[in-house]
Amino acid sequence: MTTGGQIVVIIMIMGGALSLAAGLIWVERRLLGLWQDRYGPNRVGPFGILQPLADAIKLLFKEDWSPPFADRSVFLIAPAVIFATALLSLAVVPVAPGIGVVAEWNVGLLFFLAMASLGAYSVILGGWASNSKYSLLGGLRAAAQMLSYEVFMGLSLAGVVVLAGSFSLAEIVRAQADLWYVVPQFLGFVVFLIAGLAETRRLPFDLPESETELIAGFHTEYSGMSFGLFFVGEYIGIITISALITTFFLGGWHGPLLPPLVWFLLKTLVLIAVFVLFRAAMPRPRFDQLMAWGWKILLPITLINLLVTGAVVALP
Amino acid sequence: MVFVLRSLWVVLQHMFRKRETYRYPEEKAPLPPRWRGRIVLARDPDGGERCVACYLCAVSCPVDCIALQATEDDQGRRYPDWFRINFSRCIYCGLCEEACPTYAIQLIPDYEMSEYRRDKLVYEKEHLLIEGPGKYPHYNFYREAGVSVGVKDPGESREEEPPVDIRSLLP
Numbered sequence A: 001m002t003t004g005g006q007i008v009v010i011i012m013i014m015g016g017a018l019s020l021a022a023g024l025i026w027v028e029r030r031l032l033g034l035w036q037d038r039y040g041p042n043r044v045g046p047f048g049i050l051q052p053l054a055d056a057i058k059l060l061f062k063e064d065w066s067p068p069f070a071d072r073s074v075f076l077i078a079p080a081v082i083f084a085t086a087l088l089s090l091a092v093v094p095v096a097p098g099i100g101v102v103a104e105w106n107v108g109l110l111f112f113l114a115m116a117s118l119g120a121y122s123v124i125l126g127g128w129a130s131n132s133k134y135s136l137l138g139g140l141r142a143a144a145q146m147l148s149y150e151v152f153m154g155l156s157l158a159g160v161v162v163l164a165g166s167f168s169l170a171e172i173v174r175a176q177a178d179l180w181y182v183v184p185q186f187l188g189f190v191v192f193l194i195a196g197l198a199e200t201r202r203l204p205f206d207l208p209e210s211e212t213e214l215i216a217g218f219h220t221e222y223s224g225m226s227f228g229l230f231f232v233g234e235y236i237g238i239i240t241i242s243a244l245i246t247t248f249f250l251g252g253w254h255g256p257l258l259p260p261l262v263w264f265l266l267k268t269l270v271l272i273a274v275f276v277l278f279r280a281a282m283p284r285p286r287f288d289q290l291m292a293w294g295w296k297i298l299l300p301i302t303l304i305n306l307l308v309t310g311a312v313v314a315l316p
Numbered sequence B: 001m002v003f004v005l006r007s008l009w010v011v012l013q014h015m016f017r018k019r020e021t022y023r024y025p026e027e028k029a030p031l032p033p034r035w036r037g038r039i040v041l042a043r044d045p046d047g048g049e050r051c052v053a054c055y056l057c058a059v060s061c062p063v064d065c066i067a068l069q070a071t072e073d074d075q076g077r078r079y080p081d082w083f084r085i086n087f088s089r090c091i092y093c094g095l096c097e098e099a100c101p102t103y104a105i106q107l108i109p110d111y112e113m114s115e116y117r118r119d120k121l122v123y124e125k126e127h128l129l130i131e132g133p134g135k136y137p138h139y140n141f142y143r144e145a146g147v148s149v150g151v152k153d154p155g156e157s158r159e160e161e162p163p164v165d166i167r168s169l170l171p
């Protein structure tokens, strides 16, 4: 592809992800409303679709206050980190055959895992630099949660890599032309979905910011647009995880009749709706339950899954 | 795992339920008649002010938001010279209505009193006094009361004996 074409693709994917993230704020609130027998935002524009715009204007005009006891430079960098890492991991996702920023990159999967680990820094630094008890507790929880769930996240993808024989995401999608990996790698799919929820700190795994006990956890002290960055970063994280589940397990762009791009978007949007459904339906676990669940159930499951997959592939 | 799927399914079914929301400015929630909202001062069925300025409401108010000044007309009928309720403080508990001996002060089902300025929430007597008897259409305090203020003479109310002539020795 030419450099010009590449830049157009980059801009389109970035712009698409950002506007999707903004739209997602509205979609999530409407869907939550639907599932809780109420309406959600329906006043600003048709069906309330301009609500994120109104929110953004409100956030921009709010005072961006950083507390005097905070470590100011780190405090300001932290929200940018999560925003950047979430957007960067989207670069390795193949949207359609030949379309994607660096979809053919032969270490795409590792790059995504690396970005997920870096994203953990954002919340930890944010919680640490805020220098208040609630933020620190939120940051600590985020650290423990994201580090442990990253383990299964990586391991659950190992099965996919074994089957596809490549770390390149485009290659993985091409290998699913006949059979989506959700069938042979069902356990991997479930574990990756749960780990993805934990990694984006979404309900039911939003312990780092659990409102009921920690006010807002690691972003308690944030206001104005730096809070907005955390907020949008979370939504981009959801988009990224959904896009990646689509890529790894649901056959990416593969699908009958409709064009590949439409299939990809459709699968991603359905997954996003599932994420919202989780938020609407699930209670938040206790922190020790979260940890026990991860290490005592998910880790063995992934290891068994990897072992069986390896055996099946290795046997003639 | 099963319980997770079950709760997801239960929540998903709510997609097809009726929504509970009242779309407020267009569609109002039905309020029961005894709903405690905006406070009014009612009048007798004859049109006289019911309030006898006894201060019981002001005393009973837990947040001290009622203020008034008693006065009398030339026939001895007590009434408030001015009567002020600060609705920015009122908690709509209804204790003033409980305390009032004459059914004068009443809470009615109306909550649409928003203002852009806080001082506009201080209601004076002319804002509070309404034309009718409110929730108690037939009650008239001075028809039952023992004193005569030009409404009736002593002994004329429903359950009252005529006054005893204390100078007569007859039984």
Ligand code: SF4
Pocket: B039, B057, B060, B061, B062, B063, B064, B065, B066, B085, B089, B090, B091, B092, B093, B094, B095, B096, B097
């Ligand atoms: S409703 Fe309660 S708070 Fe309001 S004026 Fe009456 S006694 Fe006071």
Ligand code: SF4
Pocket: B050, B051, B052, B053, B054, B055, B056, B057, B058, B068, B096, B099, B100, B101, B102, B103, B104, B105
């Ligand atoms: S409103 Fe009722 S309680 Fe209050 S001063 Fe008048 S008569 Fe007394």
